[in-house]
Amino acid sequence: MEMRKTRAAERSLERDWAASWLAAIADVWTDLGEAVLQLPPPPGGREPRMLRWPDESPTSPALLAALGQCSKDQRAVVREIVRTHAKGTIVALPLAGGPDLLGGVLALHVRHVPEIDTETERKRVVAQAEALGSTLTPALRERAARERLSLALEVVAACLEWEACGAASLAVATQLALRMPCDRVAIVFRDHDSLWIEAVSNSARIDRRSSWASALGAAVSEAVDQDATVCLPTADDRLAVAHLAHQRLLEEASAKSVWTVPFAASGRDRRNAGAFCFESSVGPPSGETLELCEDVVALVGPVLDLRRRERDSLSGRWSAILRPLRERPARRNFIVAITLVLALFALTPGDFRIGARANLQGRVVRSVAAGVEGYIREAHARAGDLVKEGSLLVRLDDRDLQIEHRNWIGKSVQLQREYRDALAQHDRSRSSVLDAQLAQARAEVDLAVARLARTELVAPFDAIVMEGDWSQSLGAPVERGDVLFELAPLDGYRIVLEVDERDISHVSVGQAGALALTARPGDPLSLTVRRIIPITVAEDGRTFFRVEADLDSPLVGLRPGMEGVAKLDAGQRQRIQVWMRPMVDAVRLWLWRWGV
Secondary structure, three states, X not given: OHHHHHHHHHHHHHHHHHHHHHHHHHHHOOOEEEEEEEEOOOOOOOOOEEEEEOOOOOOOHHHHHHHHHHHHHOOOEEEEEOOOOOOEEEEEEEEOOOOOOOOEEEEEEEEOOOOOOOHHHHHHHHHHHHHHHHOOHHHHHHHHHHHHHHHHHHHHHHHHOOOOHHHHHHHHHHHHHHHOOOOEXXXXXXXXXXXXXXXXXXXXXXXXXXXXXXXXXHHHHHHHHHOOOEEEOOOOOOOOOOOHHHHHHHHHHOOXXXXXXXXXXXXXXXXXXXXXXXXXXXXXXXXXXXXXXXXHHHHHHHHHHHHHHHHHOHHHHHHHHHHXXXXXXXXXXXXXXXXXXXXXXXXXXXXXXXXXXXXXXXXXXXXXXXXXXXXXXXXOOEOOOEEOOOOEEEEEOOXXXXXXXXXXXXXXXHHHHHHHHHHHOOOXXXXXXXXXXXXXXXXXXXXXXHHHHOOEEEOOOOEEEEEOEOOOOOOOEEOOOOEEEEEEEOOOEEEEEEEEOOOHHHOOOOOEEEEEEOOOOOOOEEEEEEEEEEEEEEEOOEEEEEEEEEEOOOOOOOOOOOEEEEEEEEEEEEHHHHHHHHHHHHHHHHHHHOOO
């Protein structure tokens, strides 16, 4: 606010001084009818300022036309007015070499000047006007230097007003966007090969994944690598540099000109730490604007880089964490109290338990296999069904076996008759042969009966069907020995725990624990370790041991295949030891690996 009041006061003094200077010219040059002084824009400004004499009269179109022609061509313009009511000469000339130096133009309308018939008379009028303009040149030079210094001090003040690097960068970018002839200013830091967009003028949030951000990073890298200011379109008085990335940024930003100014790092490290990127929609900047940008960036850039290093350092991050505690004692006292409570809680003893994945399995798994070859005729059970002892599971097609059974019965009856006839005839040799054939036929009948019995598969005990579903495969052929069903009893379970190799040393046979199933997390089941299988298993990127445990009191509704999490009691330890155990073990292993 104070800076704005100072600038307003300076501009008011400048207008008063310029008006007094024009009035002094009118007193010296009595034939002066009208005068216009076009002052250059302030550093980074867009439009020049115009002061008229006399103030109450409008400027004539002829004087304005000469002023515009002189400002455009940057050379003196002399025009003669031949109208009777306003006869005279208009002289317009640039001050001190044009806008690249000062940017002022002085235009005069001289009345009652004799007819200019010769070149000598014309030169005399121009020389007299140049003499008047030369008295203004030192003041304009002083004004330009003062405004350049004022702008630099304002930017530095905006930087130093904030302690945080992000807030200071945003304030600097916004201040430059307001005072410079540009629409957007971006501040980008570079650390080795990485880029970070720290701030964009008038933007609280930055989309660093957008195509514009990618083009901005490439443009900054292009300027930093060349260690030079890159401007597109390229200024005539600038050294030609590579600008392919700036061409892409120009298209992404939909601007008319972009220029990037790198800045050095703070301290003795003279490498480039980043750059300021300016985007404008009013055309390329002048040489004076580029020089001003370079001066301001060279002054402010190292300060921002120092703030960034302080923020990214360990001490800086720690200070940022502690700053709110120093500023607010009530919050500090509350956090200290909470910390003490947590410390006391961490030092008290607590339960040390080993966690592991758990899978509920049946104690016995019985396979039901096909006893004969055949085809599926009927299927009465499938996976998930509860079956009773002796209930039919599946029946095979037995028509061929029935025919074979009747065939051997008939043959045995025939052999029995022939055997009796041989006995009646006292044919001992033939009766011996028939007796052997009859025994064979009876054995085949018994075999056919046994095979017929095997066509019906029944449940050997009360169980649940774990695998097997032939209801959709009626008529499918099966071979002898094919497993058709797997059954598990409902009165006996075992728990298989997957204990991590880091925790197996804390597990022993007879150790108690609890199991929480995924399907019933609110009903923990007590268990006891029965067996530790001393074989490691590598699965899913981890190595573990299988540990078998028994349920102390199984609940109703348990089913084999249920999964959950088991915790084994391993005694009492301080809670902080339990919490830090994985980290301590990892550090010990790392130290052992490197021989420390």
